[in-house]
Amino acid sequence: MSVNKKYLFVVVGPTAVGKTAMGIELAQHFQTEIISADSRQVYRQMELGTAKPDQVEMAAARHHFVNVMNIDNEFNAGQFEDEALQLLDNLFLKNDTVLMVGGSGLYVKALCDGIDEMPKIDPMIREKLNKQKEAEGLGSLVRKLAELDPAYYQIVDQNNPQRIIRALEVIESSGLTYSYFRTQKKAKRSFEIIKVGLELPREILYKRIDNRMDLMIEKGLFEEAAELFPKRHLNALQTVGYSEIFRYLEGEYDKEEAIRLLKRNSRRYAKRQLTWFKKDESTQWFSPSQFSEIIAYLDNQSNIQNIN
Helix, strand or coil: CCCCEEEEEEEEECCCHHHHHHHHHHHHCCCCCEEECCCCECCCCHHHHHHCHHHHHHHHEEEEECCCCCCCCCCCCHHHHHHHHHHHHHHHHCCCCCEEEECCCHHHHHHCCCCCCCCCCHHHHHHHHHHHHHHHCCCCCCCHHHHHHHHHHCCCCCCHHHHHHHHHHHHHEEEEEEEEHCCCCCCCCCCCEEEEEECHHHHHHHHHHHHEEEEHHHHHHHHHHHHHHHHHHCCCHHHCCHHHHHHEEEECCCCCHHHHHHHHHHHHHHHHHHHHHHHCCCEEEEECCCHHHHHHHHHHHCCCCCCC
């Protein structure tokens, strides 16, 4: 292997599968740092609902893009791509390998493949869609997306109004599906990319999701959401783990129903994550318990021998 060749090792998978723990183990093994590919962990005020690495985990391996933004500020995949590429330039000066760990498929795609060039959007279309959401609810837009672009509907976070409206405004502005623009030519990168995915049998994963949600609630998830309630209109908070509690706080249903929805929607989100990541045939899948097998795979694919 050329001494100048650089590698980005990517660890993906559904929520609660064990990506954080695996990322830390790999970072320690390869003596490198972690880029977090999570569209919500970037925000400082969202602690419990985003399952961020805790202080011990943050100390065990250096993480980037965690707790770097205020929820009042917008941060998107395009910004992540630009800032992460700049960061990689610096990290590769001292490391042959860097890790990216996360479950936000669009962020992973942005850094690995680049963001697809989208058509210009008529502002009137965006305004019309926002008015429809206010008048008829997000569900009406989700149903519309399912009809117009079923492929993207299967993988999009259906609780995220920004992404639903973004897809529909592209469709209405161009006459083409959002999926069409997402499958354009990949950007060239100066580093090699090797991807591994973590998966568990569905019944085990769902049990872990339910247990983690119980732990989040025990630690104060409802109280955290109550503090953020006045800012519930912000895009950062339009996500599983907060939306359900906001609706409870608005009196739409009781706490028991809120907890049921938190768990159900988290399981559904995990299913969409797997659908997204499984489409990438370059990803090699492992159980979270297969640390040594993952090391062997990464060593073999990159020809790096860095045994501590």
